[in-house]
Amino acid sequence: MDYTGEIRLAVDIGGTFTDAALEVSEHQYTAKTLTTHNAPERGILTVFQQTLEAASLTPQDVSLIIYGTTLATNLLIERKGSPAALLTTEGFRDSIEIRNESRYDQYDLSIDLPKPLVPRALRFPVSERMNAHGNILLPLDEKGIESLVPTLMSEEVQSIAVGYLHSYANGAHEQRTREILLANLPNVEITLSSEVSPELREYERISTACANAYVLPLMSRHLRNLEKVLKEADFQCPLFLMLSGGGITTMETAIRYPIRLVESGPSGGAIFASHIARELRLSDVVSYDMGGTTAKICMIDDFEPQTARTFEVARVYRFMKGSGIPLRIPVIEMVEIGAGGGSLAHIDTMGRIAVGPHSSGSDPGPACYGLGGNKPAVTDADVVLGRIDPNNFAGGTMLLNRDNAVQALKREVGDPLNLNDTLSALGVSEMVDENMANAARMHAIESGKEIEARTLIAFGGAAPLHAVRMAEKLKIDRVVIPPGAGVGSAIGFLRAPVAYEVIRSRYQRLSSIDTSGVNTVLEEMRKEAFAVVESGAGGKPLVETRTAYMRYVGQGHEVGVEIPVRVTDKMLGEDAAQKLMEGFEREYHRLYERSIPNLDVEVLTWVLLVSTERDLLYKPSEEPEVYEPQVMGKRVLMDTETGQFITAKVYDRTILKPGAQMQGPAVLLEKDTATVVSVRFQATVHSFGYIILTRREEE
Numbered sequence: 001m002d003y004t005g006e007i008r009l010a011v012d013i014g015g016t017f018t019d020a021a022l023e024v025s026e027h028q029y030t031a032k033t034l035t036t037h038n039a040p041e042r043g044i045l046t047v048f049q050q051t052l053e054a055a056s057l058t059p060q061d062v063s064l065i066i067y068g069t070t071l072a073t074n075l076l077i078e079r080k081g082s083p084a085a086l087l088t089t090e091g092f093r094d095s096i097e098i099r100n101e102s103r104y105d106q107y108d109l110s111i112d113l114p115k116p117l118v119p120r121a122l123r124f125p126v127s128e129r130m131n132a133h134g135n136i137l138l139p140l141d142e143k144g145i146e147s148l149v150p151t152l153m154s155e156e157v158q159s160i161a162v163g164y165l166h167s168y169a170n171g172a173h174e175q176r177t178r179e180i181l182l183a184n185l186p187n188v189e190i191t192l193s194s195e196v197s198p199e200l201r202e203y204e205r206i207s208t209a210c211a212n213a214y215v216l217p218l219m220s221r222h223l224r225n226l227e228k229v230l231k232e233a234d235f236q237c238p239l240f241l242m243l244s245g246g247g248i249t250t251m252e253t254a255i256r257y258p259i260r261l262v263e264s265g266p267s268g269g270a271i272f273a274s275h276i277a278r279e280l281r282l283s284d285v286v287s288y289d290m291g292g293t294t295a296k297i298c299m300i301d302d303f304e305p306q307t308a309r310t311f312e313v314a315r316v317y318r319f320m321k322g323s324g325i326p327l328r329i330p331v332i333e334m335v336e337i338g339a340g341g342g343s344l345a346h347i348d349t350m351g352r353i354a355v356g357p358h359s360s361g362s363d364p365g366p367a368c369y370g371l372g373g374n375k376p377a378v379t380d381a382d383v384v385l386g387r388i389d390p391n392n393f394a395g396g397t398m399l400l401n402r403d404n405a406v407q408a409l410k411r412e413v414g415d416p417l418n419l420n421d422t423l424s425a426l427g428v429s430e431m432v433d434e435n436m437a438n439a440a441r442m443h444a445i446e447s448g449k450e451i452e453a454r455t456l457i458a459f460g461g462a463a464p465l466h467a468v469r470m471a472e473k474l475k476i477d478r479v480v481i482p483p484g485a486g487v488g489s490a491i492g493f494l495r496a497p498v499a500y501e502v503i504r505s506r507y508q509r510l511s512s513i514d515t516s517g518v519n520t521v522l523e524e525m526r527k528e529a530f531a532v533v534e535s536g537a538g539g540k541p542l543v544e545t546r547t548a549y550m551r552y553v554g555q556g557h558e559v560g561v562e563i564p565v566r567v568t569d570k571m572l573g574e575d576a577a578q579k580l581m582e583g584f585e586r587e588y589h590r591l592y593e594r595s596i597p598n599l600d601v602e603v604l605t606w607v608l609l610v611s612t613e614r615d616l617l618y619k620p621s622e623e624p625e626v627y628e629p630q631v632m633g634k635r636v637l638m639d640t641e642t643g644q645f646i647t648a649k650v651y652d653r654t655i656l657k658p659g660a661q662m663q664g665p666a667v668l669l670e671k672d673t674a675t676v677v678s679v680r681f682q683a684t685v686h687s688f689g690y691i692i693l694t695r696r697e698e699e
Contacts, residue, residue, distance in 0.1 A: 006024075006063040006064065007022070007023075007024040007057065007061050007062050007063045007064075008022070008023050008024075008062075008063060008064045008065075008066065008494050009021075009022045009023075009048065009051065009062050009064070009065050009066070010022075010023075010065070010066040010067070010068075010268075010490045010491070010493035010494050011044050011047060011048070011065070011066075011067050011068075011490060011493075012067075012068045012069070012265050012268060012487070012489040012490040012493065013035055013040050013043065013044070013067075013068075013069040013070065013071060013265070014035060014070060014265060014291050014292060014293060014489075015035065015070060015074070015291070015292060015293030015294070015340070015342070015359060015361055015362075016034070016035060016291065016292020016293050016340065016341065016342045016359070016360075016361055016362045016365070017032050017033065017034060017035055017291065017292050017362065017461060018032070018033050018034070018035045018036070018040070018043035018044060018046070018047055019031070019032050019047065019486070019487035019489065019490040019672075020032075020044075020047035020048060020050070020051050020487065020490055021051070021484060021487050021490040021491045021493070021494060022051040022052070022054075022055055022057075022062075023491075023494050024055060024057070027055065028483070028484060028491070029051045029054045029055045030051065030484050030486070030487045030490070030491075030671070030672060031046075031047040031048075031050035031051045031054070031487075032047065032394060032461070032486060032487060032672050033046045033047050033050070034362035034363070034365070035361070035362045036362075037361070037362065037363065040069070040071065040222065040226075041222075041225060041226050041229045044067075044226065044229075045229065045233055048233075048235075058234070059230075059233055059234040059235040059236070060234055060235075060236055062235055062237045063237050064237050064238060064240065065230065065235065065237055065238070065239045065240070066240050066241075066242060066248055066493040066494065066496070067226070067239060067240070067241055067242065067493075068241070068242030068261075068264035068265045068267070068268050068489065068490075068493055069261065069264060069265060070262075070263075070264075070265045070266075071219065071222065071261075072215045072219055072258050072259065072261045072262050072264075073262045073263070073313060075214070075215045075218060075219070076117070076211060076214065076215065076262070076313050076314045076325065077313065077314045079117075079314075080218075081117065081214035081215050081217075081218060082158040082159050082214065082215075082216070082217040082218055083122070083155065083156060083157050083158055083159070084117065084118050084122070084157065084158070084159040084160065084161060084210065084213040084214045085118060085122040085123070085124065085152055085155070085157045085159075085160045085161070085213075086118040086122065086123045086124070086160070086161045086162075086163065086206070086209075086210055086213075087124050087126050087145070087148070087160060087161070087162045087163070087164075087177060088123065088124075088125065088126065088162075088163050088164060088165075088206065089125070089126060089128060089129060089164045089165040090125040090126060090127050090128070091125065092125070092165060092202070093120070093123045093124075093125045094120070094123075095202060095203055095206065096116045096118070096123075096203060096206055096207055096210060097116050097120070098203075099113065099203055100203050102322055103322070104321060104322030104323045113323070114314060114323065114324060114325055116210065117210045117211060117214045117325065118161065118210050118213075118214075121155075122155060122157065124148050124151075126140070126141060126144060126145060126164070126177070127140075127141035127144055128140040128141060128164060128173050129165065130164065130165060130166040130167065130169060130170050130173065131166060131169075132166050132169060132507070133169060133507075134166065134169030134170030135170075136170075136172075136173075140173045140176055140177065142176070142180060145177055145180045145181065146180060146184065149181075149184045149185060152185060152188070153185070157188060158188060158189065158217045159188065159189040159190075159191065159213040159214065159216050159217050160181060160185075160188055160189070160190050160191070160213060161191045161193065161206070161209040161210045161212070161213035162174045162177050162178065162181075162190065162191065162192050162193065162209070163192075163193035163202075163205065163206035163209045163210070164177075164193070164194075165202065167192070167193055167194040167198075167205075168193075168194055168198045168199055168200060168205065168504075168505040169505065169506075171192060171194030171195070171198070174192040174193065174194045174195075175192065175194075177192075178190045178192060189213065189216045189217050189220065190213075191209050191210075191212045191213040191216060192209070193205045193206055193208070193209035195257075196208055196209050196212045196257055196259065197209065197328045197329065197503070198503060198504055198505060199328055199503055199504075199505045199605055200505045200507075200604055200605065201328070203326070204310065204326045204327075204328040205328060207325060207326050207327070207328075208259060208326070208327050208328045208329065211259050211313075211325060211327055212257060212258065212259035215258050215259060216258055219255070219258035219261070220255045220258065223241075223251060223254060223255050223258075224255070226239070227239055227251060238250075238251075238536065239251050240498070240536055241253075241254035241261060241264065242261070242264040242265070242267060242268050242493050242496060243260050243261065243264060243267070243330070243499070243500075244260055244261065244262055244263035244264055244267050244311070244329060244330065244331040244332065245260070245267065245307065245329070245330030245331055245332065245499070245501055246267050246270065246271050246305065246307070246332050246496060246497075246499070247496055247497055247498060247499025247500065247501075247611055248493070248496050248497070248498050248499065248536070249498070249499070249500055249532060249533075249536070250532060250535055250536055253500065253532050259327060259329060260329050260330070262311070262313055262327065262329070262331075263311065263331050263332065263334075265489050266289065266294075266296045266298075266332070266334060266336060266489065267331070267332045267492075267496075268488075268489035268490065268491075268492035268493045268496065269287060269289035269296060269298075269459060269460065269488050269489040269492050270287055270289075270296075270298045270300070270305040270332045270334060270492070271305070271332075271492040271493075271495050271496045272287075272459060272482070272488045272489065272491050272492030272495060273285060273287030273289075273298065273300055273305070273457040273459070273488075273492075274287075274300050274303055274304055274305050275492070275495040276457050276480060276482055276690070277300050277303050277455075277457065278303040279688060280480065280686075280688075280690070282303075282455045282457075282480075283301065283302050283303065284300075284301060284453060284454045284455065285299075285300040285301075285454055285455050285456075285457055286298070286299055286300070286440060286444070286451060286454045286455075286456055286457070286476075287300055287305070287334075287457050287459075288436070288440070288456055288457065288458045288459075288460075288463050288467060288470060289458075289459055289460040289463060289488060289489065290339065290340060290341070290436070290458070290460045290461075290462040290463035290466060291340050291341070291460040291461055291462060291463075291489075292340045292341045292342045292359070292361070292362070292461060292462070293338070293340040293342055293343070293359040293361065294336050294337060294338055294339065294340050294359075295336070295337055295339040295340060295436050295439070295460075295462075295463075296334050296335070296336045296460075297334060297335050297336075297436070297439055297440045297443055298332060298333070298334035298335075299333075299443065299444065299447050299449055299454075300457075301449075305332045305333070305334075306332070306333040306334075306447065307330065307331065307332055307333055308331055308332075308333040309328060309329070309330060309331070309503075309607075310326060310327070310328055310329075310331075311326070311327045311329060311331040312324035312325065312326055312327070313325050313327060330501045330503075330609075333447075334443075335439050335440075335442070335443040337356065337357070337435060337436065337439045338356030338357025338358065338359065339355065339356050339357075339378070339432050339435050339436050339439075340356075340359060340378065340462060341366070341377065341378050341379040341382070341461060341462040342359040342360040342361055342362075342365060342366055342377050342378070342379065343355050343356035343357070343358070343359050343360075343377060343378050343432060344356065344358050344359060344360055344375045344376065344377055345375075345376045345377065345378070345381070345409070345412060345413055345428040345431075346375075346412055346413075347412070347413065347416045347417065351416075351417070353413060353417070353427045353428060353431050354431065355378065355428055355431045355432040355435060356432070356435070359377075360373050360375060360377050365377075366378075366379040366380045366405070366408075367380050367401075367404040367405050367407070367408035368380050368383050368390065368400040368401050368402065368404050368405040369398070369400065369401075370399075370400070370401045370404060373408075374408055374411075375408060375412060376405065376408035376409040376411075376412050376413060376424075376428065378428060378429070378432050378462065379400075379405075379462070380404075380405035380408055380409060380425070380428075381405075381409065381424075381425040381426075381428040381429045381432075382425075382429065382462075382465055383400055383402050383405045384402070384405055384406060384409065384421060384422065384424075384425035385422075385425050385426065385429060385637070385638040386635055386636050386637040386638055386645070386648070387465045387637065387638075387667070387674065387676050388400065388465070388674065389635065389669075389674075390402045392669065394671070394672065405425075406421050409421060409424040409425055409428065410424065413427065413428060422638070422643075422645075423643070425638075426638060426640065426643060429466075429469075429638075429640070430640065432466070433466055433469045433470060433473060433640075434473065436466070436470055437470055437473035437474050440470070440474060441474070451474055451476070452474065452475045452476060454476060455476070455478045455479070455480060456470065456471050456474070456476050456478070456479045456480070457479075457480045457482070458470070458479060458480070458481055458485065459481070459482060459484075459485040459486075459488030459489075460485070460486070460488055460489070460673075461486045461672060461673050462673070463485065463673075464481050464485050464486075464668075464673045464674060464675040464676065465673070465674060465675075465676050466676075467479050467481065467675070467676075467693070468664075468676055468677060468678045468680075468681050468693060469640055469676075469678070471681075471693070471695075472640075472641075472678065472680065477694060477695040478692065478693065478694050478695075479681075479692075479693035479694075480690050480691070480692055480693075481668075481675045481690065481691040481693065482689075482690050482691075483670075483689045483690070484672070485670075485672070485673050485675075486670070486671070486672020486673035487672055497611040497612040497613075498533050498536045498537050498538075498540075498611065498612045499533065499609060499610065499611030499612070500528075500529045500532040500533050500609075500610055500611075501529070501607060501608070501609045502525040502526075502528050502529045502607070502608045502609075503605060503606070503607050503608075504521055504524075504525055504605070504606050505604060505605045505606075506518065506521050506603075506605075506606060507602065507603070507604060508602065508603045509553070509600055509601070509602050509603075510550075510577045510580055510581055510600065510601045510602070510603070511577070511600045513576060513577045513580075513603075515572050515573075515574065515576050515577075518572055518576070518606070519572055521606060522546065522563075522572070522606060522608060525606065525608040526544070526608060526610070529544075529608055529609070529610035530542070530610055532610075533610045533611065533612070537612050540612040540613060541612070541613040542610055542611065542612060542613065543610070543611055543612070543613050544608065544609070544610050545562065545608070545609045545610075545611075546562065546563035546606070546607070546608050546609075547560045547561065547562055547563060547606075547607040547608075547609075548560075548561050548562075548563050548580060548603045548605070548606055548607075549561075549603065549604055549605040549606075549607065550580070550584045550601050550602065550603050550604070551601070551602060551604070552596050552599050552600070552601055552602075553599060553600045553601070553602050554599075558604055558605065559584060559587050559588055559591065560587070560607075561580065561583040561584045561587050562583065563580070563583075563606075580601075580603070581601060584601055622687055623687075624657075624658035624659030624685075624686075624687050625659050626659050626661050626684070627657075627659050627660060627661070628660075628661060628662075629651055629655075629656055629657075629660040629661075629662065630651075630655075631649045631650065631651065632650050632651060632652050632669075633649075633650040634647055634648065634649055634650060635647075635648050635650050635667055636648070637665055637667065637676070639665065639678065639679060640678070641678075641679070641680070646665050646679070647665070648664075648665035648666050648667050648677075649662065649665070649666045649667075650666070650667045650668075650669060651666060651667070651668045651669065652668075652669055652670075653668045653669060653670040653675070653691070654670060654671075656668070656685045657685065658685050658686060658687040658688075658689070659684070659685060659687075660684070660685040661682065661683070661684045661685075662677065662682065662683045662684075663677075663682050663696075664677035664678045664679050664680065664681045664682060664683070664696075665677060665678060665679050666683065668683065668691060675691055675693075677693060680695060680696055681693045681694065681695055681696060682694060682696050
């Protein structure tokens, strides 16, 4: 087949499946395989081969590869990173263990806080001191650093984090420390807190540096090996990495700061949902991404996902804010819970059905996979409830064993609670759906938003199976299931801009702002960001956004305000203080419906984002003529409202044309997933190929 234009290939490694999406001209090809945890590159080559064969292409034809993964996250959660050390200012050796003294549960007397990634024996104090303005109070003890080398060698440290007090204001001591260490330990990876997170707040900054150092050796080895494997497979195109903040970046940047990849897979899903929202002109959306291991929920307003500058990973009390390791990196803000197709069901200490957070993963997988798993997972419940056809799973590439699913549910759920096979499966399904719905409610409340009036965009291998039930629980009336829903995050990578964000903490009061000094800092940030983005932009127009994080003097938290710039020279003008004050008061009033008169405002952090220009994507659509499509068969399906099995019509999504309308109960099959339509909903195929599920009017 003859194609014109760029040929782009994306791959997402999840805890259970590895997904790929290939896009060329107006054609899209997708593939899915079980993740090969012992050698992730093997799974990548498998899905690449499948997509290329489907498109009748060769590796040499591919123009660009985009890769996203949760491997860095898993290293932190499972504590399987490399031995790392920390060099920090004398007297502050225990700051990452003391944390910020906040408690996520102030009434729990036996509270369990996460252990630091670097044990105390590998945290070394260094004589040096900077003040908050970056002035040297105590010179760096270079001989003291050299004296640590024998200890670092004997401890077989593979990576070192360097985090000195106030290094965000002046990183000279950290940079000199790196020079000394590399001269004596050339094979050890070095992370500087002044580079990975050059911001105020010592605990978060050093915690981020330690996390980067902890995952850097293994992640850099994996990325280098992937690059080598792809070249050996005859791929000759550049490889880009998906960032947690929603952009893509170069291999060099990813290897240097692998901590920025921790949420790269889920962020691709949020980008995918925002693309759909823009195409359909849906301004209030909640994205719902349910894969094999986790479910991710993100609020999308005015076609853009919510973003944040802090993130927690490896929470001790899972999903409770404050119980994990804080990372100060740009990230798309979402809630992530252990509720995927592979999430395991069990009976808790109070005799209730519980699902997750533990997952069967790809090996051994749910009991129905027949790969040795004997614990019931959500997928097993879906098989018993009729949502999944055991003979037509993953496009028929995997045959599932229903008897294994029944036996696992009976052993772990049915017998302890004296429930039959059907009720055991229904209990597991209802529990996981309620967990996800509750997480969505809480996320909306924490964001100060309502969820009922939003449109639910569902994707991921398991989401279309559960989307309607989620909508029923959340009182949402409209659900969108896009084409390629089973590999949504991988498709999202293809929609992401090339982007890079630079952050600097430089304290300024608006009453005495040093405009010239701020412009110097912003220009340095601009050069750094453009150097990263231009190499992968491919000549596309670039967009620059600057933000100042500001607060009233005496407050503890900041508000982000876009910095006004003159288009001609990108510099702050003489009226910068006035414009910044106006912008701050406008944003502060929007958030809190008040302002504080006669109080000075201070700027703590400056953020500069450079990205390729994003297409508007919106194009008018015609209303297709409604018709009733051909039924390919029937299936017995559980109605979750009544607990009774009913007969559902089965349709082949791949042959449905725009305008096709189907009344529930129904199941719409496609290669990577299936959409379940309950009795209370109807499905219509949009002119763009999206399935729009709407609640039927009460009769």
